Amino acid sequence: MGNKKEITIKAFRFNAETDYLPYYKTYKMEVGRDELILDLLNRVKWEHDGSFSYRRSCRHGICGACAITVNGKATLACKQNAMDLVELFGDELIFEPQSKKRAVKDMIIDKGDFWEKHAAVKPYVVADVDPNPSSESTMSQEQVEQFLDADYCIQCGACHYACPVVEVNEEYFGPAAFAAAYRFSVDPRDNASKDRLEATAEMGPGVWDCVKCFECAEACPKDVNPIEKITKLHNMQFEQGVAKRNVATKHAEGFIRSIKKFGYLDEQDIVLYSEGLGVVKHLSEAFKMIKAGKVHPFDVMKKKMPRSKNLDEIQKLIEISQKNEL
Amino acid sequence: MSNLKYALYTGCTARESTPELLSSTMAVAKKLGIELILLDEASCCGASHLQDFDDFLSLVLNARNICYAEKLGLDMVTICNTCQLNSAMTKERLDSDPELKAKVNEKLAEVGLEYKGTSRVRHFQYALIEDYGLDNLSAKVEKPLSHFNIAPFYGCHNIRPSELHHEVNGGENPYAPTSLDDLIEALEGNSVDYESKNKCCGFHVDLQAPKTSNALSGTALVDAIDNNADLMVTPCPLCQLNMDLKQDSAGKQLGREIDLPVLHLPQMIALALGCSAEEIGLKFNVTKATELI
Structure with missing residues (x-):
């Protein structure tokens, strides 16, 4: 059992039906080495305050119901050892719902946006299946490996609510929906891959709005690594000819233009090339950069651009390694 | 050494x-x-x-x-x-x-x-800490930063995914990183504790989704300002560019005036070590920082 430790739990409390604002209540308790965060949630409810509310069900890391945050860290309560978090954060653990603005009661949130976005990417195999099959539908080991563990997702919402883009862009699908879109698009039985790729290529809701912060990879309790699937979806847009020419796709492809010429990224060219006429909206910033001496607007011959040594090697490697086109 | x-x-x-x-x-x-x-x-x-x-x-x-x-x-x-x-x-x-x-x-x-x-x-930040050592760095300080409240901004790609970085970043906890705070303290500055220190600045979508970018960078800058920061420091030039250059547009979007010098980590260290103004290069910072010397 090991040594017990006295800790303080500061829990977010809110009842949307009766409270105007949320508040925090503190509970002191002795915690043992083998207790889980779910045990502590239970103890708050059973030993301190019966009105304390949270979701729980399977207790086996499978149903995804008990996801909360502890000191800002996305946490699946039934899988997370409490003392490990005490070692990480100290003697005060702060329990909060995954999304404070969606709080309904204490740890319980309205997860409607998550389910709506998840459903929108068709998170199932789309296929005409013979209702009376004469043989099993089999998959090779290689095909299964293509899933990259995306099928371990339990829809707990940890990545979704850890994503800063979900927080500021209401139409954004979010990392869990993208991981599902990837998982079903690489399924050899599926026929809707193109629909999913087109939907997730849209500016605003789609993968191009990902800020690449890796919060989703950090948050996932099942190591699904959603951002890896987001990158895969980006690649698949080009591989399958779904990518449309827009500021984001040109920005990704445009790197090769500069690298071929200089080895380095031409920071001015990438903005001009990606934006086209839209470049005018960057004028005030461009002016500030010129004023600070950061860019050289009249360097038409690109004399100030750095050039990598052995540039011919870089050019050769691009020539023989490039796989995708826009 | x-x-x-x-x-x-x-x-x-x-x-x-x-x-x-x-x-x-x-x-x-x-x-x-x-x-x-x-x-x-x-x-x-x-x-x-x-x-x-x-x-x-x-x-x-x-x-x-x-x-x-x-x-x-x-x-x-x-x-x-x-x-x-x-x-x-x-x-x-x-x-x-x-x-x-x-x-x-x-x-x-x-x-x-x-x-x-x-x-x-x-x-380089972690090579300095791991190989050179903060005590040795402290011993070299010529101009202590004791009159500055400095907000550390860690930047996503040094701390996440933690599994990738943990052997080369001293096992930094992405939810409660400390290395930049320690560096600031080693230079005798006052490190500012604020919620946004380990958050994303939004740089990577600045072209296609400037609203997202402004919301993220603006929130972090305002958070630092509200916690009495005199300046911000970051080990990432992309964070630095986004947060130094776009204070007006982020401020406009958030309805706040934002005016906070944002330094590269080596600029801050160079300040404390008494390097020359030319080397520190504060004239290249867009949000006026030259008076820090």
């Missing part, structure tokens, strides 16, 4: 729009007796955007960069979080997948190179 020597992968930004990052890095190294060999053969890391377009090509180019550090028999240090991410991710993928490594080496062989996996890849 035995001679510390590294291969420096500058990335693009330090050679273009943030020359102050390169000059202050070199100045800090000189003051501390650290030798930095510039990897002039290296190319752009792809900044996570080339990766979206052509993953394999970006692996080949990043592996080539590391080859040149290996040829020198030196560990590589980076001064941009995104360069660090893409270099480290390439290294991790090739070191853990012999088949992929062979495919990449097949291409590299065409230009007479081979990726072996013998060089460590670390951000």
Whole structure:
């Protein structure tokens, strides 16, 4: 059992039906080495305050119901050892719902946006299946490996609510929906891959709005690594000819233009090339950069651009390694 | 202190729009007796955007960069979080997948190179802390930063994904990082505790989704200001650019006036070590910071 430790739990409390604002209540308790965060949630409810509310069900890391945050860290309560978090954060653990603005009661949130976005990417195999099959539908080991563990997702919402883009862009699908879109698009039985790729290529809701912060990879309790699937979806847009020419796709492809010429990224060219006429909206910033001496607007011959040594090697490697086109 | 020597992968930004990052890095190294060999053969890391377009090509180019550090028999240090991410991710993928490594080496062989996996890849920030040591750094301080409240902004790609970085960033906890705070304290500055220190600045969507970018950078800047920061410091030139350059548009979107100098980490260290104004290069900072000297 090991040594017990006295800790303080500061829990977010809110009842949307009766409270105007949320508040925090503190509970002191002795915690043992083998207790889980779910045990502590239970103890708050059973030993301190019966009105304390949270979701729980399977207790086996499978149903995804008990996801909360502890000191800002996305946490699946039934899988997370409490003392490990005490070692990480100290003697005060702060329990909060995954999304404070969606709080309904204490740890319980309205997860409607998550389910709506998840459903929108068709998170199932789309296929005409013979209702009376004469043989099993089999998959090779290689095909299964293509899933990259995306099928371990339990829809707990940890990545979704850890994503800063979900927080500021209401139409954004979010990392869990993208991981599902990837998982079903690489399924050899599926026929809707193109629909999913087109939907997730849209500016605003789609993968191009990902800020690449890796919060989703950090948050996932099942190591699904959603951002890896987001990158895969980006690649698949080009591989399958779904990518449309827009500021984001040109920005990704445009790197090769500069690298071929200089080895380095031409920071001015990438903005001009990606934006086209839209470049005018960057004028005030461009002016500030010129004023600070950061860019050289009249360097038409690109004399100030750095050039990598052995540039011919870089050019050769691009020539023989490039796989995708826009 | 035995001679510390590294291969420096500058990335693009330090050679273009943030020359102050390169000059202050070199100045800090000189003051501390650290030798930095510039990897002039290296190319752009792809900044996570080339990766979206052509993953394999970006692996080949990043592996080539590391080859040149290996040829020198030196560990590589980076001064941009995104360069660090893409270099480290390439290294991790090739070191853990012999088949992929062979495919990449097949291409590299065409230009007479081979990726072996013998060089460590670390951000200069962590090489300083791990190899040089904060106590030794403290002993070199000529101008203590004691009159400044400094907000550390860690930048995503040095701390997440933690599994990738934990062996080269001192096992930093991405939810409660401390290394920049420790560095600030070692230079006798007052580190500002604020919620946004480990959050994203939004740089990578600045072209296609400026509203998202402004919301994220603006929130972090305002958070630092509301916690009495006099300046912000970051090890990532992309965070620095986004947060230094776009204060007006972020402020407009948030309905707040934002005016906070944002320094590169080596600029802050160079200040404390008494490097010259030329080396620190504050004239290149867009949000006025020259009065800090």
